[in-house]
Amino acid sequence: MTEEKAEAGRPKLYTRMRLWEFPDQYVIEPTDGSNGSSLAVSRVDGSMSLIEKLPESSSVRVPKIRTIFGVVGVLKLVAGSYLMVITERQSVGSYLGHPIYKVSSFKVFPCDHSLRNSPAEQSGYYNNLVPLWQKKMETEFSALLNIAERTPGLYFSYEANLTLSSQRLNDLGGESKSLPLWRQAEPRFLWNNYMLENLIDNKLDPYLLPIVQGSFHHFQAAIGKDIVDVTLIARRCTRRNGTRMWRRGADPDGYVANFVETEQIMHLNGFTASFVQVRGSIPLLWDQIVDLTYKPKFEIVRLEEAPRVAERHFLDLRKKYGAVLAVDLVNTHGGEGRLSEKFANAMQHIVSDDLRYWHFDFHHICGHVHFERLSILYEQIVDFLDRNGYLLLNENGEKMKEQLGVVRTNCIDCLDRTNVTQSMIGRNMLECQLRRLGIFAAEETISSHPNLDECFKILWADHGDDVSIQYSGTPALKGDFVRCGQRTMQGMVKDGINSLLRYYYNNFCDGTKQDAIDLLQGHYIVSVSKDMTAPSQKKGLEAVASFPLALSFVLTGFFFATLSLRQVRYDLRHLFFSFMWAGLSVAIAAFVRANGRIFCNRPRLHKPRS
Secondary structure: OOHHHHHHOOOOOOOOEEEEEOOOEEEEEEOOOOOOOEEEEEOOOOOEEEEOOOOOOOOOOOOEEEEEOEEEEEEEOOOOEEEEEEEEEEEEEEEOOEEEEEEEEEEEEEEOHHHHOOHHHHHOHHHHHHHHHHHHHHHHHHHHHHHHOOOOOEEEOOOOOOOOOHHHHHHOOHHHHOOOHHHHOOHHHOOOOOOOHHHHHOOOHHHOOOEEEEEEEEEEEEEOOEEEEEEEEEEEOOOOOOOOOOOOOEOOOOOEOOOEEEEEEEEEOOEEEEEEEEEOOOOOOEEOOOOOOOOOOOEEOOHHHHHHHHHHHHHHHHHHHOEEEEEEOOOOOHHHHHHHHHHHHHHHOOOEOOEEEEEOOHHHHHOOOOHHHHHHHHHHHHHHHHHHOOEEEOOOOOEEEOOOEEEEEEOOOOOHHHHHHHHHHHHHHHHHHHHHOOOOOOOOOHHHOHHHHHHHHHHHHHHHHHHHHHHHOOOOOOHHHHHHOOOOHHHHHHHHHHHHHHHHHHHHOHHHHHHHHHHHHOOOOOOOOOOOOOOOOOOHHHHOOOHHHHHHHHHHHHHHHHHHHHOOOOOOHHHHHHHHHHHHHHHHHHHHHHOHHHHOOOOOOOOOOO
16 A cells, blocks of 8 residues: 555544534534534533534523634543643644644633532532532642643644654554554654543544644755755653653653654655654663752662663663664763763663663763864764664655664753754764765765754754753753854853753742643543542641741841841840841751752652652
């Protein structure tokens, strides 16, 4: 079966719809000329059904109508379901000839009549305590969904499978290509996998829109008479998705935090070349719990399991990508050094012909400005890159060459050092591809073409910023080198500001954000039980710990200490009061410092491992 026939036989997704808000149900009506059935979602219990014509409104109030561009999914909480839809989209380019869109805005619509009409409320069961409990829980969970509406970096296509690399798509058989997109999708990169379950159960294929979290950028540039088209795609894994400090390391199954697959695709004169790299946190059980310090200490959990966890992680990578070269960029001293040592020790038990480990102390060799010294690393790994290559398709879509292995890069966050390194590898591989196609001479480089060079730098800088914002809340550090080819004073100042912002987000925002991610991804399943405690419920000192309140006490104490000190010349008794106020401030500050963790914004749905 040819690719065109396979795609023609695949169920089409609705590309534009109208959402009707009736008092008792939401109705989603296709308006893209497909003449399909409308989807009705009950506002009482969240049940779904297909209908052929719109219901007549029995209410005097005219139903609200809005245009939507896709259904994200449905989420069931304590006492009601929530419908999530895409309300705004932005065209960002094409993938294998198909349009790609970025989600500019998505909105959550509650189907919460069941909360107000629950059997417990009607019967007065538990003296109406249960309905009050349900309402409190529902309010807290729905607040998390409001945070989820601001999820960055969501992309989709109505025709292309964004979850698979070009090589994996090329290897799909005709029968697989004729399946609906959601059935072809790679589950680990399907961001709305959990939210689609209700729609899948109801066999609503035309409404099942796969969404990927990551990045999508491209450019076109001239090389003499030839036009090269370069696309860079990031696909974020959902298995251990989360925020920078609340998702570190691996879980017992070997899935790691901040795992991102990056694919660089080049189109030129009918040829297609694709090169895939991956990044991911160090695959050990380790945490770095925020405690108000600028750099919390690393904590390795269950060290005896390290070889087993690392083995599971790399076994999964080898099944999916072939040979693996693990490039470790962390420092050799301090807390990073101890973590890197444990990683290296774990790797000694599992290295083989198709699994190699290479340590490169990025900060020691490159410092903070000499990133051009990454050429040393390239010389050390070039044999692996040459041996495992990249995908190359000719004008007829026939495979001339395939990628047999992948470089897995990590630092601590897998953001800043990792992005600089991956962009260097991507640059060298693009040059290899252009030489293979006869566009570049043997010694010719991207740098010798100013327009191509500038576009390539911007491409990778934007990519790094996207990946970083999703994990840390700020653009990538060291981005000026990727964007400009050198470190700049403006870039260093910007890095300082972003570092302070990361500190603020990590300590005072990301716990709640982590709860929102866990709720959306199905890492936390809401169960209706009267024994269930509210996410916001705190115990002991944590119940009264408030950093803003403690800070106000400290500042107030020092203020009165200063006032008293100024009055000492009139009355020596004020010296006692000055010491008393200053001592009180120091005592409060010392207590906050010693118990920093309870003053931070922590996840409530899942407790940290340490």
